[in-house]
Amino acid sequence: MSTLKNQLSARSDLVLDIGELTGNPFGNLRFNNIRVFTPQGNEIVAVSEINFRYGLIHFLFKRGEIRLLNVQGVHFSYPASIDSLSGYLHSSQRTGIKTRLSFKKFEMIDLNISNSNELTESILTCEYLHGRILLSPDSSSIFIEEGDLDLILIDEHLRFENTQLTLLHDTLMVQGCSVMNRLTTIDLCGYSTLDSKINVNLDCNVKNLVFRERFPDMSNVFAENDFLNLQCNLDLSGNELTVKSSFNGQFINNKISKGRLSGVYQNGAFNFDQLSFESGKQLISGSLSGDVANGAEAVVDVSNINLRSWQVFQSNTSINGQLELKFRGALTSPDTLLADFAMADLIIDTLQIDSVKGKFLLSEGMLAIVDTINIEFEKTGIKIEGSCNLDSNSVNARAYFTSDSINVLSDLMRLSNLQGRLEGYLEATGHLNSPDFRGWLRGLDVGVSNLFFEEAIARFGLMNIQENRFGDIYIEATNGTTPLFKETIPLASLIVRFEKDTLIVRSLRVVGDEMNIEVQGKIVQYSDLFFDKINVYRDGNFLNNIDPIHISLKEDTISLAEVRFSLNKGMIILSGESVNNRIQSAVINIRDLDINPVNAYLKGSRGVAGIVDGLISYADTAESPIVYSRLDIDRANIIGKSFKSIRLESRLIKDQIILENIFFEDLEKGYINGFGRIDCHYPAIDSSSFFKPTDSINVQLQFDNFDFSTLGSFILPKMNKDGKLSGTFAISNTLEKPEFSYEMTVADPVFDRLSANTLQTKGVYRNHKLEFTNFQLWDQYGVTSGAGYLPFSFSFNPLNVKFQKDSLMFMSFTVHSKAVEFLSIYISNVESIEGDYNIALNITGTPNNPVRSGNVTAKNGIIRVSALENPITGVTGSAVFRDNMMEIISMEGYMVKPISGRRVDTFKQKLRKYTLDILFPPYRSPDEPNVTINGTIDFSSFFKPVFNVNMTGDEIYVRMLLAEQEGILDATFTVTGGDTMIIEGEVDINEFIIRNEFGGSESLIEEEKRTGRVYTTINLHTIIPGNLYFRNSQLDCELEGEMWIIKNGAEPYRFSGTLDIRKGKFFYYGWDFDVVQGSITFDPTEFNPTLDIEARVDLASYTDYNTTESASSEEDYVTVLLSGDLRNPTLALISDKYNEGDILMFLTRTQLGTEDALNQDRISSDAMNMFGVYFERQLEKSIGQISGLDEFELRTKGNLLSNQQPDQWSISLGQKLAPNLYFKYERNLSLIEPTQLFGIEYRLNRNFSVSGEVEQNGSFRINYLYKYRY
Known part of the structure; x- marks a missing residue:
């Protein structure tokens, strides 16, 4: 124990105090109550217990391995203990340990770090931590496998895993440190020097930083799934901190990507040169620099920012531009803030703004606009200026705007087709929360689709909105137009005033030519409505309320007792009662109401006209509401169709509309009569739920001689139609999938230009097919029969009536007729096509692309062309339809000259038969057709056929109207085209006579009126x-x-x-x-x-x-x-x-220069001579026509009225025996020298002829004629 104390004192000048040492020196030592002091007696750390477990032999021979180091009850204060420890560590000489020492297992229990400034306050605690320790001569390392820390001051719990702390010389290195806190994981890696100059470099990888978990009080700001991932490098060198980081995540459900943050902080000064991130197409980037004490400047660039996605604005936006912020003074409480912004190409909802530019200055509680804020978008400019005192909570601001096109505000104001020019002024003064407003608006050519004024002006003043102190609001508009009125509205004005809880409509007037509308009344507390006066004058029609109207919306019961309105001579009476916002009863009585004047209030005659008597009643019963309606209309007109009378009677009860009577009578006593029922749902939540697609319907209609043209708006609306309709029509199944069955007859039907006697048809509609099980059409020429189906889509809910032009169809027709009128009536030059015709026609494909197939046969046909007197007769042949193309397989006919009944003509025919026909046999029999027709007719558009037809004629006889041209010819014709038909041909003349008189020089080329x-x-x-x-x-x-x-x-x-x-x-x-x-x-x-x-x-x-x-x-x-x-x-x-x-x-016959030139005898002689010549010529023509001769000439050597004798006359006769054979005979009637001559000419071809003459004396001449100039 003394050795440990001496070693610690020698190394760090620290004092070690061990209260008790127990255990076995061969394997287990326990130190109790260990404390470390400075020489001055300041406690650095206190440990309750330290346990060492080791094997002595293993420890000695395994080079210093200790099996367990258990430390319990560790306590030190921060920052005092760290400061004291760092001072002694820096001042002492560190030489390391001599050998390697390893703690195989390390445990720390009950660690407590307290605040040295408030010892009762804990900063960090650790209940348990375990790992291992390795001490070597040059480093010391601790490996924390697992541990839990509680940060008391911020109430956070941290869990460490796989953390390595290494002290190498003066450097503390962190490796593989994984810290888990809540849902967040932080990976740390780096180092820090512990010498006098601190150097720190740390890499942080933060994963799944959930904002709502970190900031629970800001749940209205962050979405539930908002998070942040951060990769950061912190480099602290001395007092300079460098930050480089990238981040991604999600904010308010917006994906954040490509985030960048980098900058430097030193001694209160900072410079973040990059701060940017992307969210979809949105981009924010900028920079921030300054000083914490003196201020800062920031520049932010934004692109495609949608404020709605960030829950800042309710509408979609696209913000683009730059914002500059300048702070002066300490950042915690800046003296001034200057915001300079320049935005371009902004979108707010549907409004596209070109630019927004301006500056704000915040200083000493005053927020002021520097100069002017300018807003420009689509010919619109707005200028805003003013200020706001945040200390006194007052405002003084003005806005002036002009717009040459306010259509851009249509969607923003929820008004369709808003148009015009607008200018205005708005001023706001007073308290910021309830300012006073006043201003004016002026519009030019302003309005919406249904209401348009040449000019409109509004003036208003609103005082203290919170106290409801409003002035009069004046609105005047001139020269207005609306579909409700035919003429222009010269003036419309509205004056309203707010008096506390009452809105007084002082005057609402619309004045115009033959029009005056005036309304007066008031609305009290938005619950009581008083209409004292409603007067409408329009085109001589008067509508006004006879009784004053009061409707209260706040009481449980609302009653309206027979309020009468007069409309000219008619009257409408309203009454009803409502309890708890539910109508109990309502009655509308209509008496002698001419509804035609109602059309005067509309632009044009729309809707229904006639005299109406009716009753509409509503009663709320315990089971279900009951609605009854009856309308009788005399002299009615609906959608442009006139009727003698109409009666409609129905009843709604128990979710069913019962149609008790449906009656329409036309002007010719034809009628429709019907009844039925329709399921419904009443009362309905909204109008769309009154009828449901699955509701059933059953309606029966009976037609009797009803005017077929009345249905023109529903059946083939673009085609002229007429006739009398009789039969039955039934509707069944559901509103979404109705089914029809019908059996109809139309008398005298007319379709476009075609007419017939009777049309009969019956069938059904189901599964989008309008089926015709039987179709027959009779006309004066024959009968047409058919069957098939057409693709239609009918639905009442949703309402849909559609001819499905791209769906399959099938129709089959057979026609047996004496005329093909459907062709002749559409060809301008053809008067009729008669005969015996049989047609079989199938139509498949779709209505947009019908495919026609079938065949046509013709017998004994006669085709009459308007330009010819003689028709094509005996037309016989057949044609085939393939893919809308009618191919004429064979078609032959006759165009021959009729045989005259005159005796002369009969004699000539017999003479020819027994002479020339024997000598020169004809190559074609008279019974053989001389007209052949072939080609195709394209019926892709049935009523507009396109022709490609060839016609070949052999010796066909043609006689134009009035016989202006007549003759026999060989010809080949082609007829092509549709709307413009082209007839071309090559014609060889056999014999042709043109009798037209030659006209004048007037131009014939003029534009025809098509x-x-x-x-x-x-x-x-x-x-x-x-x-x-x-x-x-x-x-x-x-x-x-x-x-x-x-x-x-x-x-x-x-x-x-x-x-x-x-x-x-x-x-x-x-x-x-x-x-x-x-x-x-x-x-x-x-x-x-x-x-x-x-x-x-x-x-x-x-x-x-x-x-x-x-x-x-x-x-x-x-x-x-x-x-x-x-x-x-x-x-x-x-x-x-x-x-x-x-x-x-x-x-x-005048002798010039003689005296008797003008005598009476000479004039009489000349007149006689002129008349004689004329009479002689007329006599020749008459004899030629009577005799049938092609040529007859009388030669009198003067005239018939002269004094010459007939023996001086001569005659010349000529007759064409064949188209290429001509006979001529001349005879002199003189008694002195009677002579005669016979001549004949034979034309071999168009260029070469041979002629011969035989005189009375027997001499003859032969001439050869060759035309070289042809």
Whole structure:
């Protein structure tokens, strides 16, 4: 014992006092009441008991191993004991131990560290701690395997595990230290020097620091699962502390990641250059520097901060910007605080704010705005200035704002489509908790979707809100519009005033053209409502309350005894009673109310019109409420449909609506009559629970000659409809999945442009299918039958009526009809398609993409085209539908010239049959069809078919209206298009006559006014080898060449091309010119061709030569050149015998320069000559038509009324025996020189002909004609 004392004294100048030593020196020693003092007698530590257990031999030969060191009742004070101990340790010489000493097991029981300033106060206690100790020459280590510590001052319990403390020279090292406190685990690792200059470096790893566990009084701040994980390095060198840390966790249910904190603290000065963390897309970063005693500056950058997620603000936000804070003075009580903030691209709820800039200054209890706070967002600016005295709790602030578009406030103010411009001023003064407000607002073009004013002004003043001292609030608005009124509201005004607990509506007025609304009343304690005056004048209609209205909301019973309202000549009487906020009874009586004036309060005639008598009553019974309603409407109009009368009677009882009577009578005495029931839930919690999808429904309706067009809003609403509807309609099952069954007949139905005699159908609706089990349509041409289903979705709860255009469908039709009206009525140029037609059609796919398939057969069809007098007859063939495409398999018909009943025509037919037909047999039998049609018609849009049809005609006969064009031709036509139909073709003329008169030069190309019908364009290319005849008042000639025939829409036909004249005559102001050669050019912009003709005229026809001469001399013929516009051509006369003056004199029968030029005999002779020429030409035409000859010409060497004898006449006859064979006969009737000539011309092709002539004397001529200019 003396040795221990001496050793401790020698090493540290400390005094060791051991009260008692017991035990066995060979294996067990016990020291009791051990105390360590300083030389001055200051106690450092006191130990109640120390036990050593060891094996002496083992201890001596195992190099100093002690099995157990048990220490009990250890006590020392802090910081006095530590300070004393550290002083002696530093001052003494430490040489270590000579050999290694190991304590295999170390136990400490009942450790107590007390406060040296208050010895009765414990700082730390430890009930039990165990481990091992290793002492070596250069270090001392203690290994704590497990131990519990109680920190008395902060009431915390710590548990240590696997902790190693090593004293190496002057350094204390901590390794593998794991401390557990509550749910938190702290891992420590580092070192600390114990010499005069303290050096500490410690790594801390804190896991699961739960905020609510640490700060139970701040549960409103922290969420239940908020926690923090911290990795930190503390480096203390002298008086400089460096902190570097990273952290993550969760705060208010927001994930915290990438946290960083680093900085330096020294002698009260600090500089944290990095403080940042992320939470999702939110980022906060900044820095803090300063001095604890003198102040600090902080800069914080924020990005995408949502204050709602941090439970700071109730709406979603996105805060972006920078905040600068400057503290002056001690941080615990700063003298001033200057906050400078600049935020950009902020979002608050739905409001997007461009920028917020400003400064706050807090000094000596005064919080003031430095200069102005500026807020800008979407054409809106707000300026705020003022101050707040926190000592006196007073405020003096002002705000002025302007906005060119307040639509951004729509969602914020829960007003839809808020729009307009706004400016205003608001001033707040007085006590901070109950300031006085005053200000004004002015709006321009301001309002919402249902109410809009050109200008509105509000002025208000509110004094001491807590004492309810309010002034009048004046609101005026001008030039307002609303769907409730048709016209503009010139002025609307509202004056309200608060008097203690009463809100007085001094005046609410709306004034306009033919409109005046005024309301006066008051609301007392928000529970008693008094309406003294309600007057409404609108378009000559008056609505006012006859009796004053008082409604009390605070008593148990609220009664309303027959309050009468008058509306023009009608009256509405209201009465009722409510007890404990439950209606016991209510009655609404309606008498002679013309509800049409109600429409005057609406914009347009909406709703229902008519004269109403009715009763609506409510009674609350013990079992269930009972509601009864009856409405009789005379001369009713609903959704634009007129009815003679309507009666609706129903009753609600025991969760069921009983429809006792449903009656609609239309203007033609047709009606709907019905009854039924619908389950419901009354009283309901809200409107959505009154009906539930599973509620059942059962309604029966009977139709009798009801106007089918009345249902136009529900059945094919975009299509014109008409007819008389009779039958039954039943609704059953549930409101969510109703089922229908129907059996209907429509008399005289009309759909779009189609009409019929009768439509019958019956079927059901279930499982989203509207089924037609039997469908039959009779019209004047035949019958259509069908069956199938259409995809519909019907539901009453939720309300849904939808034609499911993308769902599968199936319809099957068979048609047997004498006309295909559904085609002809939609093709503008087709008048009718008649015959015997059978159609089988299936429609599958979806309504948006229907697929049609089937077949069509036609027999004895007749197609009448509006532009032709003759129809296509004998149409026979078939077509097949595949994938909406109708392919014409075969279609043939006839376009032949009708056989005339005249004897001449009959004789000609027989003569041809037994002569030419034998010599030149026709290649086609007369019974063989000469029209063939093939191609496709696309019915993807059924009522707008798209054509791609080819038509081939062989010797088809065409006769236009009024016989303006007529003839026989070979042609190939194509018809393509839908809304715009294009008809193109190639035509070879066999024989064709055009009788149109040539028009003027007016332009034919004009824009046609398009309608809903098909627009047709025609473009035909004609090859004319000859046999094309123009016969009108200007030309009578045969032509050949090439021509295009054009027609656009309703425009007249136009012609384009150049035709060569084979032979003929040209008539001009009574002159009759024989055409030798020439051409006619047609301009498509006008029907007035250009001429280039060489003709001749026999002057003997215009002179009084000796009639005994047999013929005119060639010198008497004058060549006439005609060119230019047909209506006013340029005329040139050429003759070897006569000059131009003589020729004109002969033609006009005027002798220029003689005295008798204007005598009466000469004028009479000239008039007789002109009339004779005209009469001769008309006689030729008449004989030609009667005889059937293609050509008949009478040559009189003058005119029929001249004094020439018939023996000087000659005739010329011509007849086309075939399209390419022409016969001609000429005979001179002279008695002196009777002559005759036979001629025949045979056209081999369009370019080559052979002609021959045989004279009376037997001589003949053969000519070969080849057209090289064709």
